[in-house]
Amino acid sequence: MRLDAKALRYMSSDDFRVLTAIEVGSRNHDIVPTPIIAQLSHIRGGGVNRHISDLVKRKLIASETNSKYIGYKLIYAGYDYLALRTLSKRGTVTSVGNQIGVGKESDIFVVAGEDEEQVVLKVHRLGRQSFRNVKNKRDYFRQDQSPSWMYMSRLSAMKEFAFMKVLHEHGFPVPRPVDQNRHVVVMGLVDAFPLRQITEVGEPGKLYSTLMDLIVRLAKHGLIHGDFNEFNILLQENGEPVLIDFPQMVSTSHPNAEYYFNRDVDCIRTFFKRRFGYESVLYPKFRLDEEKEFSLDVQVAASGFTKKDQAQLEKYQEEVGANQNEAEASDYYNNDEEVSDEEFVYSGDEASDAEPSAKGKEAVDGGDMAGDDESDSEFITETDKLGNTVRRRRTPADAEGN
DSSP states (O other), X not given: OOOOOGGGGGOOHHXXXXXXXXXXXXXXXXXXXXXXXXXXXXXXXXXXXXXXXXXXXXXXXXXXXXXXXXXXXXXXXHHHHHHHHHHHHHTSOSEEEEEXXXXXXXXXXXXXXXXXXXXXXXXXXXXXXXXXXXXXXGGGSOTTXXXXXXXXXXXXXXXXXXXXXXXXXXXXXXXXXEEEETTEEEEEOOOEEEGGGEEEOSOHHHHHHHHHHHHHXXXXXXXXXXXXXXXXEEEETTSOEEEOOOTTOEETTSTTHHHHHHHHHHHHHHXXXXXXXXXXXXXXXXXXXXXXXOOHHHHHHHTTOOHHHHHHHXXXXXXXXXXXXXXXXXXXXXXXXXXXXXXXXXXXXHHHHHOXXXXXXXXXXXXXXXXXXXXXXXXXXXXXXTSOEEEEEOOHHHHHHO
């Protein structure tokens, strides 16, 4: 989804008051009637109607009619603007650059803050593909709350930021957490390639051992990644991995902890056998009685992301995503050809293509970063400083060089 930040500079504080009023009103109304919007925004008379009209034209809200009245609801673009407005006021984000990745339920952009440092903005979009499957399952939510893509996306972002923060503080190889608001997480930009793009490594056994040690180290700290695979591991030029994407992370005390632990291990074993022809008889086994160094899941709960929040998000992910994820994984690992998937791209070369950071630069839709229907001429195979063979998308700069 395109993140066009151009209209932000033209929107008034009253526009955002109306947007916020619709956000607040959505907690108790599927569509928010105009009198409620006026009451919550403290804008009286025809003024609120004018702002509503402008927001509809900018496609930040949508009108809808039920049996009793015409009302309005927030859509993702409007929720994006509320988050960007808050992050902008904090100085975290002052300009938005190119989209550098897209996932099933997230979009990734390069942005810059007041100090012009390039960072990554991840927008959680739970519901883009799968939320329609759970809209009638009210047990995911409080009894007084309607199912909401905003609520689930916010929980997902809160969880990712909370786990990233505690992992970073304890020396795990994860991006630097910067800020979080609503469904948006801001993190440091990592100069690395996704492991999925690496076609050869000089010492596959060493990398395999490093990744298995990382799985075990997480478990000793009371955590299981839950989605530990080639899409969520970045490889830096020094050969060190960086772990990303934490919304599926669970505690080792989780009822299905052993299943998630074994799945993480099996994902790495299968990938190394398939991609690098490397297979080892040595791999970690889950042991609940293993002595923990820390219980980081407890620290995460203390940070504000509660166990109740965790349970709600996990239930959503397990019951809605399990069948879909397993089917996709089966298709991927049982097919001799590369199967396209939506992925994050945090690489030095790909990031440099974006060149986002002059203040006021508008968002550009970079599109999907992988596609099986594209010819090999769209990609370049090259060798990094450590001798790893990397396959990446051809850029305009490459064309000029030819």
